[in-house]
Amino acid sequence: MKIYNAIKKDHDIQRDLCDKLKETSGASEERKNLWEELKKELQVHTVAEERYFYSPLIETDKMQEDARHGMAEHHEMDELIEELDTTDMSSPHWIATAEKLFEKVEHHLEDEEEDFFPKAKEIYSKTEADNLASDYERSMQEYRNSWPENIPGNH
Numbered sequence: 001m002k003i004y005n006a007i008k009k010d011h012d013i014q015r016d017l018c019d020k021l022k023e024t025s026g027a028s029e030e031r032k033n034l035w036e037e038l039k040k041e042l043q044v045h046t047v048a049e050e051r052y053f054y055s056p057l058i059e060t061d062k063m064q065e066d067a068r069h070g071m072a073e074h075h076e077m078d079e080l081i082e083e084l085d086t087t088d089m090s091s092p093h094w095i096a097t098a099e100k101l102f103e104k105v106e107h108h109l110e111d112e113e114e115d116f117f118p119k120a121k122e123i124y125s126k127t128e129a130d131n132l133a134s135d136y137e138r139s140m141q142e143y144r145n146s147w148p149e150n151i152p153g154n155h
């Protein structure tokens with residue numbers, strides 16, 4: 001498996017959780033559980049992706065700007081997550097903020113899949129893309145198991 005497929009697989013998990021969350025209402029058990037799940041997936045993915053997709057690219061001339069852009073969006077998503085965590089889930093503000101997050105996530109995943117992946121394929125060799133996938137998947141597993149503790153860079 002290549003890093004692009006490994007990441008795409010987790011993006012689809014995020015999309016599915018966003019879609020399910022859109023169907024929930026109030027501070028229901030279902031919304032609480034789905035929110036915890038989405039938060040975990042986003043936070044864990046951000047750390048693993050920065051380490052095994054973006055970090056090596058930030059050293060390159062061709063993709064330095066894109067890598068910075070992608071990581072800045074991770075930061076914006078982190079801020080929305082924090083805002084949601086400090087907002088009453090049954091308030092209209094919560095769902096309005098969640099909508100902002102869903103849009104940002106969708107836009108970000110598209111940037112990565114349609115713009116960054118094709119460019120990265122010209123930088124990473126096939127072997128590198130295989131190795132990055134193994135490293136990425138191993139760290140996703142570790143981070144999922146230890147979330148929310150021991151996630152590097154997670155506040």
Ligand SMILES: [Fe+2]
Pocket residue numbers: 046049070074108112
């Ligand atoms: Fe990302």
Ligand SMILES: [Fe+2]
Pocket residue numbers: 007011045049109112
């Ligand atoms: Fe991603």
